[in-house]
Amino acid sequence: MTPSIFAAQVHAYCARFNASETSGYRTHAHNLKVGGKPGSPHRFGLARYVVYDTTPPLEVAQRWATSRGIEIIREDTHDHLQPEDWINHPELDTA
Numbered sequence: 800m801t802p803s804i805f806a807a808q809v810h811a812y813c814a815r816f817n818a819s820e821t822s823g824y825r826t827h828a829h830n831l832k833v834g835g836k837p838g839s840p841h842r843f844g845l846a847r848y849v850v851y852d853t854t855p856p857l858e859v860a861q862r863w864a865t866s867r868g869i870e871i872i873r874e875d876t877h878d879h880l881q882p883e884d885w886i887n888h889p890e891l892d893t894a
Contacts, residue, residue, distance in 0.1 A: 800868055800882040802844030808867050809847045809880055815863060816855050821877060822848035846881040848874075 800808075802824075813820060825833070825841040840846035857873050864871050864880065872879040 800845070800884065805845050805869075805882055808869055809849070811867075812860075812864060812869065812880065813849060816849075816860060817852040818849040818878075819851075820847050820849055822846075840881045840885045845885060846879060848877040848879055850877050 809820065812818065822841065823846070824844045825835060825839065827842065829835075830839055830842055835841055857871070860878070861871050865883070868883050869880050870883045870885070872881070
């Protein structure tokens with residue numbers, strides 16, 4: 800999935816579930832500062848954090864996202880969205 804297609808899918812997801820994006824693309828320096836993993840999909844424009852007006856049931860959100868090739872990882876304060884086929888590439892996260 801390209802970054803532009805992913806961005807369009809996340810925009811549609813946010814509209815569908817009344818969500819707001821709180822984190823997207825990160826520079827190498829910012830990724831290190833926030834404790835991001837080497838090779839994070841955020842470094843390549845392929846991850847977003849979203850928060851909700853009212854958090855939907857995970858099963859409902861996953862069903863919608865999966866049909867569009869997106870994986871949801873529910874975390875304490877937000878959901879992390881990334882392409883389902885993302886593979887972590889630590890060697891790609893260089894300065």
